[in-house]
Amino acid sequence: MPDKPKIVIIGGGSGLPVIIKPLVKQKIDLTAIVTVADDGGSSGLLRNYINIVPPGDIRNILVAMSHVDPAITQVMQYRFNAKDDFFAKHAVGNLIIAAMTEMHGNIFDAVQYLAKFMRVRGRIYPVSNEPLILHAEFKDGEVIAGESEITHAHKVIDHVWVTGDEPGEAPKAAPEVVQAILDADMIVYGPGSLFTSILPNVVVPEVNEALRLTQAKQVYISNIMMQKGETDAYTDAQHLLALNAHIGSPVIDYVIANNAVVPEDFVDYQKWDEISHQVKLDEAAVKVQGAVEVPGDFLQLRDAGAFHDGEKIMLELLKILENS
Template identity: 35%
Template structure:
């Protein structure tokens, strides 16, 4: 086992203990535990709280001792040297000089992009949709009256300075019992929400615990429901119902809106947009992850007023029930129909061919590659939008994703100084 790998394992172990301790304290002090354990509730809460406090103190003392040893002896238990620490500090200095990027969206697409962006800059603000109502997030939203934590959790983990072991813990989904289908990370955010009585504060404190690079912000603190008007005139209510019903009736989405129709962005989100060098929309589900953020009161106006470069990254594959048969231009038209014609400066589109054997699984579900036609390019040029096209596919375990480092490099290169500020490795 290499020295660096062993070092990471040591650090990860103490961080893991500390986070588990914080989670236990949170559970012990929260109303969530009160509801979870109808009997012996007081004893259970005390046990969780005391155990959590012990783990926090123990892990913190060990971590401090490791750092002191490093400064005194030039290494930590023979594993982490002063050179390693200097390298981390130097890298952080380089990243702090990177462009200010605001990434807007949700779902898997946004979290994948964030993993790449944090290798080029630490000045990242992710504005994440909270309109989803399916899966474990939907259950917590209904049961606890909180905003859905799922997309927020994924973005926090994407920007967190943690090792894979820690991410596995927070992404773990319970397989049995009343918690079946819930992820540990969702429950953590739920408990933090109970403790602080504010979803905004819960997200901020969770980000602090996990040493997040940049900021993760919900698109609004309002309890919004997503609705879609189909071309046949039917109205579908609920984010999770939209693709299902659309698939059933085979009628395209005409427009989407939220109930209530008036919701407000966070002040911190507006400030980040005003100060941004680059604003990125997507990648992610067009109608249920990206566009919902544009429906928040006057957010489009703030984006257009910003001096930042505005970029849209469409998905590499169509999404059944949302974007069946859509080309790149169709995606852009939907964005502009829900905002303003002058919203975007650049489109970054994939032109890499996907291996047929990989596509087979997607075709079975009704998904197809999002293509950029010659007609698309002409149409976008006439709109005053510059098209950047490149090979941007990354296939892992038969899943098609954007090549996050290559995509991030292109995005960072669009900062107004025209230079790609690459992180130190």
Template identity: 45%
Template sequence: MKAIYWLKPGLQIKRWIVLGLIGVLLVAFSLSYFFAAIAIKVHSGLRFFIGLVGFFLVYRAFYCGLKSMFEDIHSINSNLSKVKMNKKIYDKKLLSRGPRIVVIGGGTGLSILLRGLKLFTSNITAVVTVADDGGGSGKLREDLGMLPPGDIRNCILALAEMEPTMEQLLQYRFQEGALKGQSFGNLLIASMNGISSNFEEAIKKISEVLAVTGKVYPVTLENIILYGVLKNGKVIKGESNIPEKSIEENSGVDRVFIKPKEAEGLKEVVEAIAIADIIVLGPGSLYTSILPNLLVKNITEAISKSKNRTVYISNMMTQPGETDGYSVGNHVDAILEHCPKLKIDYVIANNGEIFEGAYYKYQQEGANIVKVTEKDRENLKNKGIKFIEENLVEIKKDYVRHNATQLSKIIVDLASGKEKRNWGTWKNYR
């Protein structure tokens, strides 16, 4: 049993001990010939004693060395419990072996998914839209000429290792005065941006300070503006204005575009896509979170060139002024109409029930469940897209969210090539 235990993968300390012992034996073997060559003779009893002392010293060195290492870690993390210690040491090693996942989107949906993914892998790259022009982010964008920090702040907090009080501080919004409505986290990013050479460097520094798992990147460093074209032909400028004007005009969104049209995607984002095991689109607002990323030059091209899997995660609820009456298939069609060269290998959608209390709240706001129709299933099958339906509902304080852990398990399994037949109606649509 002990032999089996030693063969189990862990922190990789045991293999280095064995390697060190083999090295000692090889050196001893070499030295024996050297001593023989110079005609040094040692009595057999003395040779045995010297060898015994040598093995004792090697054992002592390894034992004390490892003990000292763990004592140092313990002294640094003296305020951590034993469980947290194990997580810091063992899980970090385990997570570093997880699949490389690139998640593209924005808004609340993206940050929720990231909280789930970091339980399975540390090789996460979050690519975040910078088309936001509303709320506190929009104010900083207008006043300081910087890229909007809001969605990026949420993603950093989702991937960060910090105490709850620190997270509350960074999410705190001022209630009075000139800063009313502004979050402390946004101001921190704005301050870091002021002392950095560019926005990307500022995000890297913030990520280092907050011990972020993985990486968070803006999709581009250019100051892009999102435009929406309604079905009645009217052109709307500004991400925050599109749903408002759509409702006001009683006309749905036909398409969106960005200016400048030639905005370049960040080099690091393109590189991350190229080596990813899986690329995830969403969840998030279709026209104002997901498509603004895909419209940036070379992002869709990089995804299309990737030999690995691309997954789209459908929203659970429609969004007033954006996706009124949309089914899962309508979401996919809109993406492919904007990005004809994009390849989507899988679509993940919820088929679980949403209880009346939470559902009623959304209906009051004009939102409904994103349905899955038989026509959707058939169309996706004809497009060569594999469809996974699963109960992914999680309701917190009457807010409908994806179950981040369950959704992350599906993504990690897909990235690892572990396709499961018991995923909802997956077995019917392979």
């Protein structure tokens, strides 16, 4: 293993910070590549108001990788309550990122400035400097645009792709994103929503090509729970199949998969209404795709939900690096 291995983690949503928090404490060179296709919640409102890259996922990762007084991160994460009229539902950090984007002229430079201010350990790269639109074709042939619309459709997805904000505009990756992938010792996908957090990064053409060219070991962290309207009835091998298919080549070397049982009576399915049943493991089907399944108890039960144990995942990633 290199003295300071270069790890690139790809995704978005709330899953990435769980893994990032323990990773940034290790002797590694960490880069997070973050989706810019979100169009829901505070991020979606700001995107519609001032046409900026949605800042929510970026904010969460800035906080996860920062090394500042906790009071600063609390302010970044503070969300105005519903009685605050115009500011209702907005996170303070989203407004700060929006302001910095206007000041610097683009999201990429804004994030690099904020990363210095928040003493980020590693690098945070929005996958593109422009907001992207996620499109999905479902198994029944229907096509829907927009990440939130796709999620709420609750239908079986066949494949996804992204375009620029303007009709016919091709998505373009930030050059630093491509270089980070090519230089990496390890690429980590997830954890997070497969079709709406991970794949929107993967299908950007320059990113897609870099993922097929890089010599890095590639690891997929399989979700613990199936996601309604995205991965209903998916095994870990079916998650892997969709990921490899969108990359265009079976590049994934390892699948980290939780095999600890999630108690049915623990999860609050009303609070976590986007999930359904636990993902089952299919080691034989993973092997057919040229990957090694790494099963283990990676489960953390909290807040009436099932989450990855970031510390255990971090140790497994380092073990893979040591043995490669």
